[in-house]
Amino acid sequence: MCCALVRIATSLLVIGLVVTGSPGHTASAINATIDLTTGPRRIFTPAVALGAGIDGHSQGDSAAIYRPEILRAMRSAGLGPLSYRLRTELAIEAWHWNPRGQWSDPARREGYWASDDQSDTPILASYGYRLPRRGNTIDQAENNGYSRLVDGDVTTFWKSNPYLDQRYTGEDNRRHPQWVIVDFAKRTPVNALRIAWSNPYAVRYRVQYWAGEDPQDPDEYPQGHWQNFPTGQISAGQGGNVTLRLSQRAIRLRFMRILLEESSASAPPAAKDPRDALGYAIWELHGGTLNASGQLHDVIRHGKKADRQTRLFVSSTDPWHRAIDIDKEVEQPGIDRVFSSGIRQDLPVLMAVGALYDTPDNAAALLRYLKRRGYPLRGVEIGEEPDGQYVAPEDYGALYLQIADALRAVDPAITLGGPSFQSLWDQPMMAWSGTEVAQDQPWLARFLSYLQARDRQAALGFLSFEWYPFDEVCAPPAPKLQQAPVLLRSALDELYRQGLPRAVPLYMTEYGYSAYSTQAEVDLTGALFNADTVGTFLESGGATAYLYGYEPSPIYRAPDCNTWGNNTLFLSDESRRILAPTATYHGIALLTQQWLGNPNQPHAVYSVRLTKGRAAGRLPVSAYAVKRPDGQWAMLLLNKDSKQDQVVALHFLQPLARISEPFLGPADLYQFSAAQYRWQANGEHGRPLRSRPPAHSRLASHQPVKVRLPPGSLTVIRSHQQP
Template identity: 45%
Template sequence: MIVLPVPIPDPIVVDLSAGKPLNVFRPDEAFGGGLDGMGRDEVAATYTPRNIKAMRQAGLRKITYRLRTELGNQVWHWNPDGRWSDPAHAQGYWTSSDKPGAPIRLSHGYDLPRRGMTNDNANNAGYSRLDDGDASTFWKSNPYLDTRYTHAPARPQWLAAELGETKAIDAARLTWATPYAVDYKVQYWTGHDDWDPDGRWVTFPHGDVTGATGGVATLKLADAPISTVMVRVLMSRSSGTAPKGSTDVRDGLGYALAEVGFGTLDANGFHDEIRKGRSRTTQSVMHVSSTDPWHRAVDRDPELEQPGLDLVYRSGLTSGLPMMVPVGALFDTPDNVAAEIRWLKRRGYPVDQVEIGEEADGQYNAPEDYAALYEQMADAVHAVDPKIVTGGPSLQNAVADMWGPDAGEDRSWTRRLIDALAAHDRLKDLGFVSFEHYPFDDVCGPVEDKLLDHDALLDADLQRLRDDHVPAATPLVISEYGFSAYSGRVMSEMPAALLNADIVGRFMARGGKQAFLFGYTPNQPINQHQACAGYGNMMTWQTDENGSAKWPSPTFYAARLLTQAWSQPGHGQHGVWPAASSVRDAKGRALVSAYAVHRPDGAWALMLVNRDAKAAHAAAMTFKGADGHTQGFAGPVEVWRYDRSRYAWKDAGEKSRPVRDLPPLRLRQDGTKSVLLPPWSVVVVRGVISPPAPG
């Protein structure tokens, strides 16, 4: 038996002097897991009875359903049964059936043949129709941004082309489809790259076009070439015309372009700097303000699967509780959204929160356009059930700054969204603001520094949201959290447990409403972003070669400590009180973090995270009242200790796996004694406190 040396006790002070907690939460609402879209054949392989049983052991009862189709420029056919607006040709605008029928175990996204974006945030296998070299295809903006649907003045729509490097530009060739722009401007970017804070859009000397009639327009934009890295077409008035034979009003709303070219024009003709191709690697990168959700039956993407809503609700993962349900925003229609809510209610599934869209800030669209679509989707939800709380947009990061194509004077995407909703008196429909929290893109380098830096990073993120005009009364939701958005070894080692405990503990102490763990489903180790990161993954369980949950991960055990030891399972109200350690490193960062809750059963629980990789610490816990009196734990306390003596990872590439995988050590000790915190450990201490001692 190894006996660890006991260090000199350091005080952990729980401050009760304010007389009220920092925050209150109910575990079955506050702590959850995220279920995301997957690749081909992965849904059936993942949602097995064995895997579902393993996942449920984490104790995360609230579920958020992530909408990967929204990241991939796709329309979600949440119900495979439904109707097309043009049923004779199996195309147009899709509305899934709201009539309960056969159980929905699998659903898919459908690619958009009028897509303008080169890149997306999902499989990234699509391409822009603006420079695919095919004049028979075209990009079209979203008709739901027209005045007919927004009941407000139509905002300009745009396309922007990255040139890859600085190019000399004095001409454009625009091949318009229908409807075309009557008034538009061709502009160049003055910055040295798309993120240059000093960059601005400037209209070419001859780039202001009015009274255009469509067709192929070859424009001499300047008398002499102008050097730039990016060109934009800003469209302000549409022809409002539809293709011959059209019977759908949406066909004539917005703008449509078949091909674009930017370069130089001389006596030998037009010299295009835009690369043409049908992939993101062969064409110049295009960005657009919005995309028409029109599509066809043949556009179904078999490589991207969403678990069926029946599959999720009937799996037991929701624990019979309401699930945070997603609806599309940028690439969907209000009719499809309303049908989804009607179907859920007719099926008898509980739903109290609806998240509208996902990572809208990462799609390079204008926040004002997202606001216009958000309002329509919120109206569709509330027309079915006005009691449902709508929110969003699951920001990629709490700091959501704009880039070149629609930067404007105010570069905060979030502030512009909030201001747009406020201007329309629609903040009442923003029942929560959701954002993702993956603090570290770099999963290499010194991990200990990252753990110690996280406190300041999360605090800055939360302050930034309030600085960006998110009202103080609007609940904040972490829609996804984890070490990084990119996989690596660190996610399958002890630091993942430490950071996840810190994320949830600190977020609750700072007033957070809900936090959802990403990587809830069992998975395999991969290397995604950096070779130096090694192999690992966001996952509660690692699977065997047959896809069955086999090894619980540090992420799993951190979740169990959160849901089974620190908090009291169920719906009881918990109070979060300020707690802090005096132990600091040379930079003033807390080596030990502390999170205190008062549970419904009367017990106090402290979750202590020792982020010191080299040294053990000891915690001497004190509760300080308003009158200066102090209290401590009375009698025995229960202690759960999870550290590197319980878990070890074998780094072996794709065959990496745990070689030691034990649950947290559980023991009882005298509550008046200090509690050992081994290096890199998560420790929960729980007991009752004594009456106040005379001060």
């Protein structure tokens, strides 16, 4: 393979794209130039590079999805390796990956959990367990939990994660300040705060407000800074119930933060576990204004549902829980069900372990179980979306290294990585900015600095991120589709600007048009977006892209407008019975079965430069070229213009002699467009009116290739001809 590439590396292959508008009108040509002079951008094997993610769902979904007929349909897409997604981590829950295991307090069936790594009963389903010391009001799963800080219940409390204490980190606790953020939803007069401390309480802490622009959430990065209240700095806290007058006059603010800097390290009465004395704990918060007689007008809303509380965000949460906290609505597919089902197609799996709401012991037990069963692993992804859950990079780094050490004690050669970025931030996050732990830098830069300062860079065997670039699903999708490749390339460049070594492999562990529901996901737009994402990622050097939406799923409504959709290969009913393949299924199958060849052999991807006069970079076309192991050139062409046709004329250009020779047939042509697929929007009853595979035709021998690209279409052209 390498020798064949060397022989052709002295040429340029140029494909001329002639764009047509209305009948009878022909626009000037678009040229797509494949540069062979510098060799391929990268070599990849499809069975490694193109995979899919499997996730947790609701009770009973694992049994419904892992049926032979469903698994056959999923495998027919041609995707290879699996990434196991951890929904419990998004739900702020601990994961009992094995229903059998051991509590740290077995008599009461509560405490810190480690699943059994020795049991022989097959694990078909597993569940998340709600954390009764939870601090965040909202979560990113079912969102049916709530904060114990403002639940109006004096018998419940929030507690920070004890694994961020120096007993476990080996570092001064000043390296890991904890915090609570109150979001009043709008600018509100505040000059007082009442804290009902539990144990351990804060000896030294500061109460602050955000001075600057108001963002929607603390994970954004608006202009501004955290400002201490004039009398909000406490250096000798005694616990108990404390009412603080923070300023003489009320300050109008939206966000208030309690920055916790030194713990009393005091345990509650009758506590037996040393972790009970580590971190910080608060029963309840009240805030607002003090009147002249010292009475507090509390403007914080209290309740046991997220929509009845003032929103609170915390830096971490104690993974302590009880047997009664099981959440059947967060069901993970069982380990043995996944590995024995055939869905992984004998390929190693990228496994996940909890970091934010779990323990190193539980992670190590999972790895022992997998090894004992002989299940092959690509690696282990530690945690899921810590940036989207407001976790400071240094805190995640401390938890990451503890889990890495526990896993390496089981298998010194296991590949580890993370953090499964929710978004690729390029500025400091509001939630943890100004903590004086380090200079305010983007999330990744601080995480990498944390590893480097401890000489632990080698602990990051891969960097993982998720890619859902479009939150505004109510806006027209056409302009966003044009932006997609540029946004992804810019995001990947940002990783390296923040210090990621080029040698660290990139795993895109989830991707889709949006994290929210929209028709674009089940329409042709979704197929175009996903194909564009795969092509851009491979061309940019990415190691593996895992499509999200492998399992059949119903469609759901977007929160702010009447658009229905989902990231899924197959539209299903609520029982996961397949109703129809979506455009994404046909688009992915086109890539895996026609654009690419033998999935177990290397392919070479070459860069393609599109030009049309001075319009380079603003064209509604994407083009990706691979040299397949069977010797064929395969071009993936995307016409992202939903209204205009284009005509494709292919030819070779020899750069030295500047002689243009036509690209001649025979060639295979595969096209997927509105002729094969059409979505009929009808609320929750939306369906494809037609859903057929790409059309195939054979182009004549010894004739210059000219192909019409329909509006909003995917096209693959394959030929054995050499320049």
